[in-house]
Amino acid sequence: MALLVKNLESGYGKLKILFDVSLKVEEGSIVTLLGPNGAGKTTTLLTTFGVVKPWSGSVYLGDVDVTHLPPHKKVDLGIALVPEGRRLFPEMTVVENLALGAYVKRARDKVDDTLELVYGLFPILKERRWQKAGTLSGGEQQMLAIARALMSRPKVLLIDEPSAGLAPKVVESIFQALKQLRSEASVLLAEQNAGVALEICDYGYVLENGQIVLEGAAGDLANNEHVKKSYLGV
Amino acid sequence: MKPWLPLVTYLSLAAVAFFMPEYSKTIATIVFFMALGQAVNIFVGLTGYVDFGYVAFMAMGAYGLGVVLYYMPQLGFAALPLGLALGVLMSILLAAVVGGVALRLRGAYFAIATIGVNEGVKHLIIGANIWGGGAGLILGSRAFEAFGRDTALWLANVGSAVLVIATGFMAVVAMYLIQVSKAGYALAAIRQDEDAAKVMGINPTKYKLLAFMTSASLAGLLGAAYYPLGNLQVFPENVFFIEYILDGLAVMFIGGAGTVTGPIVGGALYIIVRTVVGELLPGYQVFVTALVLMTTVILLPRGIVGTLRLHLPPKLREWLP
Numbered sequence: 001m002a003l004l005v006k007n008l009e010s011g012y013g014k015l016k017i018l019f020d021v022s023l024k025v026e027e028g029s030i031v032t033l034l035g036p037n038g039a040g041k042t043t044t045l046l047t048t049f050g051v052v053k054p055w056s057g058s059v060y061l062g063d064v065d066v067t068h069l070p071p072h073k074k075v076d077l078g079i080a081l082v083p084e085g086r087r088l089f090p091e092m093t094v095v096e097n098l099a100l101g102a103y104v105k106r107a108r109d110k111v112d113d114t115l116e117l118v119y120g121l122f123p124i125l126k127e128r129r130w131q132k133a134g135t136l137s138g139g140e141q142q143m144l145a146i147a148r149a150l151m152s153r154p155k156v157l158l159i160d161e162p163s164a165g166l167a168p169k170v171v172e173s174i175f176q177a178l179k180q181l182r183s184e185a186s187v188l189l190a191e192q193n194a195g196v197a198l199e200i201c202d203y204g205y206v207l208e209n210g211q212i213v214l215e216g217a218a219g220d221l222a223n224n225e226h227v228k229k230s231y232l233g234v
Numbered sequence: 235m236k237p238w239l240p241l242v243t244y245l246s247l248a249a250v251a252f253f254m255p256e257y258s259k260t261i262a263t264i265v266f267f268m269a270l271g272q273a274v275n276i277f278v279g280l281t282g283y284v285d286f287g288y289v290a291f292m293a294m295g296a297y298g299l300g301v302v303l304y305y306m307p308q309l310g311f312a313a314l315p316l317g318l319a320l321g322v323l324m325s326i327l328l329a330a331v332v333g334g335v336a337l338r339l340r341g342a343y344f345a346i347a348t349i350g351v352n353e354g355v356k357h358l359i360i361g362a363n364i365w366g367g368g369a370g371l372i373l374g375s376r377a378f379e380a381f382g383r384d385t386a387l388w389l390a391n392v393g394s395a396v397l398v399i400a401t402g403f404m405a406v407v408a409m410y411l412i413q414v415s416k417a418g419y420a421l422a423a424i425r426q427d428e429d430a431a432k433v434m435g436i437n438p439t440k441y442k443l444l445a446f447m448t449s450a451s452l453a454g455l456l457g458a459a460y461y462p463l464g465n466l467q468v469f470p471e472n473v474f475f476i477e478y479i480l481d482g483l484a485v486m487f488i489g490g491a492g493t494v495t496g497p498i499v500g501g502a503l504y505i506i507v508r509t510v511v512g513e514l515l516p517g518y519q520v521f522v523t524a525l526v527l528m529t530t531v532i533l534l535p536r537g538i539v540g541t542l543r544l545h546l547p548p549k550l551r552e553w554l555p
Contacts, residue, residue: 051432075435087430089423100423103416104435152435 001062002027002186003048003079003156008057010047017043019210021057023188025156030178030187032197032218034231035207041190042084044207045158048188049081050074061156076104080154080185084161086145090134094125094144097133101151110153117184118147121177139170143177150184157185163193175200194231198222206231235555237410240495244403251395255388262395262464268501269402269456270478271485276409277449278483279492280418281442282425283344286479287332287351288453293473294328295321295454296461297359300371300468307380314381314389318458325454326447328355333446337439340428356474370469377466386466394464401456402498408448409494410555417441477520484527490537494555499538 003025011017017040025031035041046052048059050071058067061077069077089097098118102111119126122143128136133144142162149157159178163171171193179200181187191197198204204221206214214226221227228234247265251258278284298321302313309316328351336347360368377386412418420441423431428438461468485504489496504526511522534541543551 049433051429070437071432072435072437075433081433083430083433087427087433089426089430091426092422100419100431100434100436103419103423149433 001025001060002029003188004060005044005048006058006060008044008047008059009055010043010052010057011055012052016055017210018047021207021210021212023205023212023215025186025188026202027186028182029202030182030189030200032201032204033188033190033207034192034194034197034204034221034227035190036192036230039207040210041192041207042160043210045081045160045188045190049079049158051081072104075152075154076106078153078155080149080152080157082145082149082157082159082162084164086141088133088141088144088148091132093132094129094136097144097148098125098151101148102153104152107152111151114151114153118150121150121180122147139166139174142166142170142174146174146177150181154185157181157187159187159189161190161192163191163196171196194227235410235413235494236552237406237494237555239553240406240498240555241403243498244399244406248396248399248403251399252392255392258392258395262398262460264501264505265395265399265402266456266460267481267485267504268498269398269405269452270482271489271497271501271504272402272405272409273449273452273456274479274482275449275486275491275493275497276405276412276452277445279486279496280409280412280421280425280445283337283341283442284483285332285348285446286345286476287348287354288479288482289474289476290328290352290355291325291450291453292457292460292478293352293355293470294324294450295457295459296468296473297321297365297371298324298454299458300373300462301365303373303376303380303462304366304371307376310380314463317462318455321458322451322454325450325457329447329450330443333443337442337446352474352476352479356470360470366468368470370467370471371462373462373466373468390464390466394459397459397463398456401452401459404455405452405497406494408452412445412448413494413555417444421445477523480520480523480527484523484530487527487530487537490540490543493537493539493543496537496539503538 001024005021005023008021009018021044033041033044043052047054050069054067058065061079066074066077098115102108102114124140125144125147136144162174175196178187189197198218198221201218204218205212247261251261299317302317302320306313332351336344339347359365381389420436423434423436424438424441431438457473461473485497485500488503489500507522507526508519511519543554
């Protein structure tokens with residue numbers, strides 16, 4: 001087990017968003033979290049990562065209880081987040097963004113190897129490496145955001161809506177790259193775009209109104225009537 | 235980054251102050267603004283935060299040395315290092331308390347939270363009537379007792395100037411050490427996007443606090459050098475004079491926030507403007523400060539050195555940090 005989330009509850013101020021969310025990500029697998037706008041997908045990732053403080057429940061990385069660790073300690077232990085909207089450092093070059101991704105000591109020692117790895121995954125980033133991140137296209141920025149997160153050598157990668165605002169063709173190529181990640185890290189992917197997500201993932205959860213309403217292997221979910229009607233539009 | 239240009243500038247100024255005592259006071263007045271901009275820059279320039287209670291750190295430094303000299307002149311020469319150490323320590327402690335609480339807030343909220351600090355500490359000293367209260371500490375006779383008359387006067391004149399310059403020098407070294415270490419990267423990330431920095435595994439509060447405490451300790455040293463040592467007095471109305479943070483910000487912005495050479499250029503220019511205005515339109519200096527600050531921020535947001543660096547080839551840019 002790479003990541004285990006048990007009975008997680010959290011929210012903002014007095015407003016509760018997550019109700020008893022439990023999920024798991026097996027070693028070397030891609031798990032997707034489907035759901036409509038406002039279902040709590042981002043909140044699930046942010047609470048798992050520690051940006052939003054959990055109210056109750058627990059988060060395990062492997063066997064280690066990391067529930068109450070702040071984000072910077074979680075990165076050190078091997079969780080990385082690709083935030084919604086990418087959040088690159090626009091005034092820094094591609095290389096500088098990647099270097100910051102390898103900020104934790106554990107990753108800094110391996111920075112050259114990891115650079116090779118992410119350039120292999122996204123060759124366009126190597127071409128653009130001296131360019132400022134703010135001047136990249138949307139798709140390239142999303143690739144950089146994923147690559148930057150990989151620079152910390154995570155065991156578990158949390159990715160929030162990588163398809164947002166991108167052309168279908170670009171989404172396709174990013175998701176193909178994610179598929180190759182399996183050997184490097186386990187992935188928990190929050191997506192609205194159920195079609196592409198179910199194509200590459202092994203297992204999926206459907207989150208509605210802050211609760212997991214459905215889960216199953218990717219193939220089963222793709223054939224589920226509720227998923228078909230609400231998310232795949234068939 | 236090559237810090238030699240600013241370091242050599244400060245060293246030459248120190249040499250002039252030391253070997254030509256008749257110019258010491260003038261140099262101290264000029265370098266005071268450079269060093270102030272330099273110290274402010276380490277916090278504001280590196281983090282992008284603004285602290286309106288900043289002058290309280292200078293006051294802590296002034297009171298540290300002032301209190302030791304006033305109450306323990308029998309220590310003799312030991313009073314000087316002891317007083318300086320106490321002043322710096324008090325500045326750092328105040329920064330740790332204020333920063334530990336308020337640096338968890340973002341940008342504007344932090345600035346608002348710090349507004350009260352300066353006045354608060356000032357009225358605590360006056361109200362509780364500690365450390366001389368509202369009447370302040372007059373140190374002339376104590377300094378004569380501790381150091382002997384001639385040495386005390388030399389310290390007030392040359393010693394204070396050299397210490398003001400040394401503060402600027404140390405600020406350059408501190409800036410250099412921060413920028414070549416991983417703290418420099420962390421602060422650059424925090425400045426551009428604090429949330430994203432967090433996601434990179436950076437603990438923003440830690441690095442903001444580091445910059446804040448470093449900056450505060452230098453401000454404390456500057457306060458100690460200028461008031462108790464240079465003027466042989468510590469008056470609350472002077473050492474808590476809120477306009478100094480505006481001066482520091484003006485110097486930093488004119489020179490270029492986040493640059494190392496900027497405050498030297500900014501400080502020199504700022505003094506010239508203020509002196510000229512003081513001659514032509516006495517009493518309008520503060521008005522002109524505000525005007526200069528606004529003009530710079532609007533027309534030259536990177537400041538003089540910051541803009542110059544943009545147009546220099548990378549090799550030369552190294553030399554103008």
